[in-house]
Amino acid sequence: MKKIYIFLFLLITTLVASQASAHKRLFILLGQSNMSGRAPIEDADMAVCPMVKLLNADGHFEVLRNPLNRFSNIRKDIAMQKLGPGYTFAETLSEQLQDTIFFVVNARGGTALERFMKNDTAGYYEKTLFRIKQALRERPDLKPATIIWHQGESNRDDYQSYLNHLNTLVADLRSDLGIPDLPFIAGEIGRWNPDYSHIVEKIALIPDSIPYAGLVSSEGLTNIDEFHFDTRSQRELGKRYAKKYLELSGEKVSRLVQIRSKLFESNSKEVLVAAHRGDWRNACENSLEAIENAIRMGVDIVEVDLARTKDGHLILLHDKTLDRTTTGKGKPEDHTLAEIKALRLRNGCHIKTIYKVPTLEEALLTAKGKVMLNLDKAFDYFDQVYELLEKTGTTNLVIMKSNAPAEDVKRDYGKYLDKVVFMPKVNLDEEDAIQKLNDYLRVLKPVAIEFKFAHDTNLLPYEVKKIMAGKSHIWYNTLWDTHAGGHDDDCSLANRDKGYGYLIDNLGATILQTDRPAYLIDYLKHKSKVMDCKRDWTYLQSENEFQAPSVPHFMVEECFLKGKQSPQTNEDGIIVTPYFAAVIDGATAKSTFTYEGKKTGRLAMELALEAIRDFPKDIDAVEAISRITEKIHDFYVEHNLLNELKSEPGKRFTANGVIYSYARNEVWQVGDCQCIIGNLYSSNEKEIDAIMANARAAVNEVALLDGATVKDLESHDPGREFIYPFLQKQAVLQNCPIEGQRYAFPVFDGFPVQMKQVNIFPVGDAEEVVLSSDGYPHLYSTLHESECYLADILEKDPLCIRLYKSTKGIKKGNCSFDDRAYLRIKIKK
DSSP states (O other): OHHHHHHHHHHHHHHHHHTTTTOEEEEEEEESHHHHOOBOOOGGGOSOEEEEEEEOTTSOEEEEOSOGGGGOSSOOOGGGOOBOTHHHHHHHHHHHHOSOEEEEEEEOTTOOGGGGSTTOTTOHHHHHHHHHHHHHHHOTTEEEEEEEEEOOGGGSSSOTTHHHHHHHHHHHHHHHHTOTTOOEEEEOOOSSOGGGHHHHHHHHTHHHHSTTEEEEOOTTOOBSSSSOBOHHHHHHHHHHHHHHHHHHHOOOOOHHHHHHHHHTOTTOOOOEEEEETSSTTTSOTTSHHHHHHHHHHTOSEEEEEEEEOTTSOEEEOOSSSSTTTBSOOSOGGGSOHHHHHTSOBBOTTOOBOSOOOOBHHHHHHHHTTTOEEEEETOGGGHHHHHHHHHHHTOGGGEEEEEOSOHHHHHHHHGGGTTTSEEEEEEETTSTTHHHHHHHHHHHTOOSEEEEEBSOTTOOHHHHHHHHHTTTOEEEEEOSSGGGBTTOSHHHHHHOTTTTHHIIIIITOOOEEEESOHHHHHHHHHHHHOOOOOOOOTTHHHHTOOOOOOOOSSEEEEEEEEEOSSOTTTOOEEEEEOSSEEEEEEEOOOSSOOEETTEEHHHHHHHHHHHHHHTOOTTOOHHHHHHHHHHHHHHHHHHTTOHHHHHHOGGGSOOEEEEEEETTTTEEEEESSOEEEETTEEEOOOOHHHHHHHHHHHHHHHHHHHTTOOHHHHHHOOHHHHHHHHHHHHGGGGBTOOOTTOTTOBOOBSSSOOOGGGSEEEEOTTOSEEEEEOTTSSSOOSSHHHHHHHHHHHHHHOTTSSSSSOOSOOOOTTOSSSSOEEEEEEEEOO
């Protein structure tokens, strides 16, 4: 029953969220003393939340500030109203949702559940309902988003009917507000008191007993007295309420919000990536294009540099002159903005481009909601910078850094420190480094600190790791060797674990600024896969269905071919000839046609391999792909299938492939087979398959909520059944010649391949090439890594609906969700 309620909750709240433009959210906070607040209010709890409005005693909304329960019409003495969970709940949600939200807080300490119920002589229910309706009259655009409830201490002895009474209370509120599915989120009371054991057990059953309800844990929270949470715990409880609301509601938050959430979580181990001057390897440094590229690749922070023009405009520019990065000459302060806008940016090779020098305002608007900006060389213009932040609504995305003493920063910029992120810089090669660090932590409490050290003989980075633990993030720059003790980008190119890995694992870095953001992101993705590779690897020999021949121009370092069911039904294939190496993946048949016991995917694979075996050594991609197409097409003609398959593309013999040509020094990728060429990785996943995989996952999740087991779905996959008609119909998209068809994809199917859809990668100086089918959820540069990741998925997500969403999962009796083929070759130069 609980699973059904959760599913309905998600469905309903998703629909509600889609109407967010029509309604503003009203949050209703009810309960007893821990909701009204008994924890001391400290300086950190006194800041106003400008995007959160609280209903006051006159029925109007004002900016929320502590104590939140002071306007309650059922509260006890005003002096008793202190810090509850509502403040950080409001603070966190306003940050996450980036929208104005509204609160009604109506709690009363020392009060049993029965006193809050409708028609009780105390009248607390009627007074609370009056306050809620007062809010709805004041703002007709409001709609209750959820009820946040914290109560139970006063029912520690009278707990037998607690769930029945709470169910009645919630049902009455929903009925009187006209929202029968209004979400309800309760919080556990403190676990420190043994007298609470029975009522704690009842509260734990709330999600099973009340429709559309969630529960927030109090695990690890501490107290100030017998009944009440302390300040730290109230703050944490509020965050947990916010997290639960976002989890259950399915409300989407911006990429920037996600980044800030990690940045402000001091215990987070997730590494944030900062791109130095943006993606300057593929665009001009400090350009809008460099920022946009960095956003697309998944960077968290982009570092840019500021300068000011003659007429007082702030622009992005690193150098003291325009000479290196633009077509102009001289100092920026000697030119007006109009004059600088007439210039063109130069790229890293000093070649003139079509791009212009951006203003800070343009950069802020480009980054807004998508990425954080670290503004370097900005402190001289801080007041002007802040005016632009206010104007563009981007105060939440900027990081300012300085090595100025902590007291000076607080004195000169204190009014800004609760509005923008300030990050100190500490040089660990200086004698007073630890003193400066401790001063920053004591005076400013920064979310992160940037460190540098020239050589790894310096032992202070290890001390820093201990000092910073749980307090703040550690930032290192990997731009060149003297910034991170030699563990820089160049070191990482040779050995990522000795470069980036050393800073992360040994020194506790959780922010790295790099000149190679794509390379670092790829490493972090690899590193984040928690895989136990201590396995018996003998199966890689005993179960391998392909034996690689010896050829003159490249060496097969690793290969593995295995069918998900048996060698006879395996639709993947590998071929190695003196001049070619290829992996071909026959597509799962969408018809019942067989020839000599073989299905269409197997036939397509075998025909493709036959064609490749006859390739002349210097054939180009166009001719090679044409020959494979002709091979399959001739089979259709020979067996009188051509007319039928022209009209019914879902029945065609279909395969994907990735082919290495030694003579051309290229890799040709047709469809979603994968490849790694040096540092380049291409999975080439089809967008339409991702859509189908998500649809299948949703249907199977519903089946699991409805009582099916994983084993049931391995025998009968309702998600696969649901998408199967679409999989048959999507064949019209393969080799589709219509220009601009976003879902079109190339395959070998006996009909002309659109070469615009084919990837042709130059191998260049790369010494190794890895080719594989999509039977590996992610391709790594070694077979062990690829197998380990696959094994991890098959263990944790055998249906392939969560960790790795696929159009199919493991069927009963199969060893994997798909056939798999892996080939790693070393090129003899």
